[in-house]
Amino acid sequence: MALGKNYEGQNCSLARALELVGERWTLLVVRDAFYGVRRYGDFLAHLDIPRAVLADRLATLVEAGILQRHRYQSSPPRDEYLLTDRGTELWSVILPLARWGERHFATGEPLRTFRHAACGTELDPASRCPACGHVDVPPGDVEAHTGPGVPAQPRQDPISVALRQRPHRLLQPLL
């Protein structure tokens, strides 16, 4: 999107948000970051996104302060992409959108469920825990579980495999 010329006429906060986050692939990259995906090659393998598009999205997200680049080894130099606080707040958008998609366009059972790590209860679409009454469970306290709807021939890339293998706390590195 990169500045929809006409979004600027809408000086509405939604339009500004969409200029960043409404581009194709962007929200899936952010979702993967919640899953603990951190490196260029892992995003690439898990998303089947064109390399150039991924590079562009990562740069845009870093520039917008949604991801930050962090050098985790110097030889060879390797960077990882981590969610900032600003990025982490997008959980309140991603979870409702995913749940909405699941309610209305699911083909069978859900592929993944999100549970309150403290008590194991599945979160409601607004990230509340129905069991312990916790409102706004932050993503760091959420565990992603494999749901009952795993397809017959699931993806075999390392990220998909790791996500299926065991429950996984969001924001923690996956590999």
Place this chain on the structure above:
Amino acid sequence: MALGKNYEGQNCSLARALELVGERWTLLVVRDAFYGVRRYGDFLAHLDIPRAVLADRLATLVEAGILQRHRYQSSPPRDEYLLTDRGTELWSVILPLARWGERHFATGEPLRTFRHAACGTELDPASRCPACGHVDVPPGDVEAHTGPGVPAQPRQDPISVALRQRPHRLLQPLL
């Protein structure tokens, strides 16, 4: 987006949701529908969207069951586009996203605020009313108020003017 070839590899509910709602302009059209915009020409005037793109988005949204077309007069035949229940549920996505954009990318004061119609309190980003404790205030119980951040030279199209003039209950026809 129209079926990003590779989104299908992601048989994740978020990806499915984004196939519909993640296209350019789509979420702004839905937002306008919450504001009470119902007619082709009004969307057009308020959004500055290319005519062909608007026609395409409206058709896609109707096909997806997010909007429904309703003939409100027969001579000349005129249709309006109304949110279905499925579309109305997108409030739980639109409000958090707008609030996120406002928190992080606002230029000055907010342009619009959303208040619980029953008590006049501004909603939190998850559509809860801090005053009366109501969680999940539905969009039909929300009033859009003009915020303090109205620009010096605001838009003059009839929709923008009507939105500024007075508080307005969401989902109710604007004109």
Place this chain on the structure above:
DNA sequence: CCTCTCAGTTCGGTGAACGAACCGAGACTA
């Protein structure tokens, strides 16, 4: 010196978005 991995960049082809012009149905007008 050769090869491998990782993280990109480059490039030609394709499809979507853009904006201006055009179109058709129906009312209104004189």
Place this chain on the structure above:
DNA sequence: TAGTCTCGGTTCGTTCACCGAACTGAGAGG
């Protein structure tokens, strides 16, 4: 009954983003 207006689109040529495959360059390892 011809002319004009409004509404809701469609058509069309240009521009731009996305796609996928090939290429590049830095550094490690053999």
